[in-house]
Each structure stands twice: as C-alpha cells, then as structure tokens.
Amino acid sequence: MRQSRKERLNKLIENPEISVLIIGAGINGIGTFLDLALQGVDVVMIDRNDYCSGASSASSHMVHGGIRYLENGEFRLVREAVQERNRLLENAPHLVRQLPTTFPIFKRFSGLLNAPIKFLGLLDKPSERGALVIKIGMMLYDFYTRKQKTVPHHVFMNKTESLENFPMLNPEIIYTGTYYDGAMHSPERIAIEIISDAVEENKLAIPLNYTSAISVKGDTVTIRDEIDGITTTVKPKILINAGGPWIDQINHFMGHETDYIRGTKGSHIIIDNPELRKAIGENEFFFENNDGRIVLIYPLEDKILIGTSDIEVESPDQVVITDNEVHYFIDMIKKVFPTISVEFSQIVYAFSGVRPLTSSNASMTGQISRDHKIKIDEPGNGISFPIYSLIGGKWTTYRAFSEKACDLVLQKLGKDRVRSTTDFKLGGGKGFPKTDPDKALFFDSILGKMEISKDRLESLFSKYGTKVSSMLNHAANQKEATLKNYPDISVNEIHYIVSNEDVVHLDDLIFRRSMLGKLGRLTQDGLTEVCTIAAQAPGWDELKKKEEIKRVITILQTKHRMNFNHFISGNN
Secondary structure, eight states, rough: SSSSSHHHHHHHHHOOOEEEEEEOOSSSHHHHHHHHTTTTOOOEEOOSSOOOGGGGGOSSEEEEGGGGGGGOOOOHHHHHHHHHHHHHHHHHHHTTEEEEEEEEOSSSSSTTTTHHHHTTTTTOOOOOOOOOHHHHHHHHHHTTTTOOOOOOEEEEEEEHHHHHHOOOOOOOOOOOEEEEEEEEOOHHHHHHHHHHHHHHOOOEEEESSSSEEEEEEBBBBEEEEEEOEEEEEEHHHHHHEEEGHHHHHHHHHHHOOOOOOOEEEEEEEEEEOOOHHHHHOOOOEEEEETTSSSEEEEETTEEEEEEEEOESSSTTOOOOOOOHHHHHHHHHHHHHTTTOOOOOGGEEEEEEEEEEEEEEOOOSSSSOOOOOEEEEEBBBBTTTEEEEEEEEEOOGHHHHHHHHHHHHHHHHOOOOOOOSSTTTGGGTTOOOOHHHHHHHHHHHHHHHHOOOOHHHHHHHHHHGGGGGGHHHHTTTSSSOOOOOSSSSSHHHHHHHHHHTTTSSSHHHIIIIITTTTTTTTTOOOHHHHHHHHHHTTTTTHHHHHHHHEEEHHHHHHHOOOOOOOOOHHHHH
C-alpha cells in the first residue's frame, strides 16, 4: 500500500465528505471496497480490528461450490459458487490452486429422498448419502462449469481402485468419488492483496484497520483510530454494514433494530501427523460423519486441517473451540482412516469463527442457506443516510456478492459501472505466467538483475506470485538474508510486509500476513527474531517489543487455546 496508514487517516480528516463508508473489513467488505474503487468511487473502509481478522479468517480454506447445497435445492447458489471458484483459480493462481477432493462412499442408494423430505420440512436427521446421490451431485458440478473448463471432471473409483490409491483408507468403503474444488492455504493474504489492489487503482479508496465507529448522528459518523485515540467525523452518502456476524449489533448501535443474522460456529484444528498427511496425499477428504455432518480432512502444506463444526451461537464475541469439538474432530478421522492414530498433542493450532448466515427458521443448522442478500434500511431514527447490510455469503462467492452490492450503490449514487471484476487479476496474479516457458522468462528477468538464488525465488513466487518483483525491488540494494530460525523467510520479506501491508501489531504478521502461527512454527527464539525485524520500520522500542510478543502469546492461549509452554518451546 503506497501511502502509510497514518497518511490515509490524515487525508480522510482533511476530506471528510465521502460517498461510501464500509464498516467491516471481512471478505464481503473488502470485495465491495475493491469493486467500488474500480468504479472511481471515493470509498472508506474501517474495521475495529485488523483486516480479515474475524469470521473471514476462520474459513475451511476451501474455494468450493458447496456440493452438499444441492440437497437443499440451492441450485442457483451452487452454479454461482462453482463459477466463482473457477474465477478465483484464474484470477489468483498464486494463492488459489486446484484441490482434488475425495468423497469416501459406504452405501449405494441411501439418501435419495433427502431433498424431497427437506422440502416438506420433515427431515430431522439426513440419511447417509449413497453412491447414486453423490454421483448425481458431481455430474451437476461438472455441468455448471462445462464452458469454463478450469478444472477436470470428477472420477468415480471402485473399492479396489480406491484402496490402491489410498491404502490406509477404511476397507469398508465401496467407492470413492473425486472432484475438484480450490484450495486457499492463506485466505488472509488474498484479502490483503485485494485491499492493496484497490488502493493502487484509486487514490480516493481509503482502508483503515484498527479504526472504530463510535457514534452516528444525522449525516455524520464519528470514527476513532484505536492506535493513537484520534477521533474524526466523516459524512457518507451511503453506509455499508459489512460486519458479518456483528451486523445486527452494528445496526443496533446506529438505531436500527434488525434480526438479519443467525450465526453458527465453525471450528477447526490443525495437526502435525506425518502418517495421516502421507495417507491423504494432496487430496482433501470430504465426507459424512456418523451424525450426518459433512466434515473434512484438508492438506495444509505439511500439516492437516480438520473441521468443521456447525453450532448455533447467540453472540460472535469470544467464540473459541471447545473440548467437545476437539474430541469430535479426532474421533471422526477413524471413520475414514481407522488404523491411523491421532493424538491431542499433535494439535498445533485451533480456531473458531461464526458464519454470518441469514436469519432462518430452519430446525437444523445445516439447513440454513449459505446464500447472500442485501437489506437496505432507509434514512431514519436520526440518521440521514441509508444503510446497506451485506448478509450471508461465503469466501467463494465474495466477488459476485460484492458486485451486487456495488451495483446497488452505483445506482443510488447515479453512477455507471465502468469496470468489471469478473476477470480482474488479484495482486500477484497480474501477469502470472501460465506456462513453464513463460515462467522461465519471468524468472530470468529477475535473476539477471537481483542477487537471489533460483530456489529462493521459487519459494517467494509460490507465495506472492508476480508481486515478488515489487518485494525484491523494495530492497534492491540489500542482500537476501534469511532468518536464523526460519530459513524460508528473509529479512527483506518481513520489511516489505510491515512497510506495505498495514501491520500494526505483531500478531498481524504472525497470523494474517504469514503462516507462522497457523502452521505451529513459533518458538521463543523465532518469535523474538521476527519481532526484532518487524520492529525496525515502525521503530518499536524494547518495551513495545515485549508488549507485542506478550500480545501474540495471549492470543494463542485465549483465542486458539494453545498451551504456551508446549507451543512456544518448539516441541510440536
């Protein structure tokens, strides 16, 4: 981001009259921010915490069409989702990659009546999905994206073929079906690159993390910078409530009593189990547990992500994973890989988030729609601007949802759409080489100018795509020195991120700008080393560095329920 966060805040103080204010920097708010920026709209986005630090940071790391939504009759949503999945694969190829997804099948015809019984409102617990139901779903999946041809068609394998491919698989299976979705190992990096794109495209687009709305009156919103306590007022023509699970709370704060959200908690654990990691290969295993819940085992670099729960919650604040959820995740692995032992000590990270689902009378959380909608509250209750609440949605469909929100705003402002986001390449996806010869040319253009090894360049390219050029140019006169504790991370890499990506606290870097925390790689020495380097750009003194390290440890203990002494010592 070219201007510093402080410069952007000062710019807003000098020019408080704006067209659009977005409250909430989750993926729906971020996507709408980019789309409005591309149309030349002066738009400000604020969040009381870091970008993508709420519900959007607690995803299952899948870019998927939601094959199980077909059972609920949500054909429009599935069609939109698989098309948007393909667009993300094409627009962010450095951060979203094809994910072969395997469904173990234990029955042939079970589940055929699930959908009609659901329509009648008589289904209390779904019967197990059999081969025929799953086969039909995968065929529809292929049909919806037959023109895009971004991913291969699904494949069905019999028991013999399945066990040849996955020897540790439960021998009681009768088939496996493998289809393709997308994997996003670091959703937070996608969010950061979207914000950076918006700022680069439009100087009137202002994102501010750690900034709260503290009062709303008439045509003004008073906001506070949570870093230095400075307050200022802005005058938006339209306010977009992109607060996710907090939408109703934000509307209540602004004097509008709404009941738009029915939130459900989704938790995950990440484990270090080499045997299980080898057993799944590069495939995600997506399957139905004994209680009918669809769950997953996902290859996250050299670790395994396991999830997810679907538990209704009253409030999104202070949601954390419970012991019951952890036991549930570990026990469910036995259904698919019964001979592989998974221990609690192998957990390196755990997280929970709340899905901002549309308020519903559904008796089961799994039946609540994952679709999205926009509710408009017209001026009233002492407020002179309309409020657009972005309800529901999911990571995969964020672009389509943002497009709809942007079009409504443009209509209200009397402006025309001038650019589409359909084929807009995100961040390091711009100019991304699609063939090996193109990649070799791209690498040669850098290796001929920079003092960097090809292996190191390959490592950076896999994380940042073509943005690697900007990163290396940022420190063109400095040697590419790597960290003692993390040889795959360089000093220049940290300097670039801290200087360009609005890192305010150390945890922004540890959990959302890198994978260090999520993959359980933190050690006492490593955390200290990273903090020492990160402290240079903002000029943190020794006291501040100690506070930031303590803050990371506290977040690990409270939000992610990791035992500090075990985690930080590197015993994982």
